[in-house]
Amino acid sequence: MLNASIIPLLHDQSTAHWHDSFVPLPAAGTDFETLVLDQHRANFDLWHREDEARAPLADGTAMIEIKHAIDSLNQLRNDLVERIDVALLEAAPVQPASAPLHSETPGLMIDRLSILALKIFHTAEETRRADASAQHHQRNRERLALLNEQRSDLAGCLAALWTEVLAGERRFKLYRQLKMYNDPALNPVLYGNPSEHKGTR
DSSP, X not given: OOOTXXXXXXXXXXXXXHHOTTSOOOOOSSHHHHHHHHHHHHHHXXXXXXXXXXXXXXXXXXXXXHHHHHHHHHHHHHHHHHHHHXXXXXXXXXXXXXSOBOSSOHHXXXXXXXXXXXXXXXXXXXXXXXXXXXXHHHHHHHHXXXXXXXXXXXXXXXXXXXXXXXXXXXXXXXXXXXOOTTOTTTOHHHHSXXXXXXXXX
């Protein structure tokens, strides 16, 4: 079900397509791969809304809208991580309680792979930016090599974890993110007087 070598390819191909519609969108071969792409799309949209928030001339009204969008996308991102882990737990055999517990879930590792794919895409752009210096290009080639190494290592760790889970040699649990900022029952700015909570979060 989980093919760790396919996930970076799906991330790269979909990232290229979402930046340029002439690049074909990869076809998800399974429902799980569709879920991986949905989670990556949430990260893609989050990345670009966060870029908008850093625009020097963004006005207050725009910033409020962007901040709300960022909160919603971050919630979606985390919800999809949990859905990935649920799907994998349902597909995995019963995990023996004696197996060592892995602190990071496969869903969280896939989320990290997604972020690395976005960093790789945008760093690659910087290696060929027409208005940048040769030093800038070189610096980003070095960064790109490091990012690719980190992603390769992480994909290998994900593959090893899933192999061990299937063999009953390691287990993982579903860790709920339990975000508070979007919950009107938990965020005091939402359930109370915002002026009473200024600077408390």
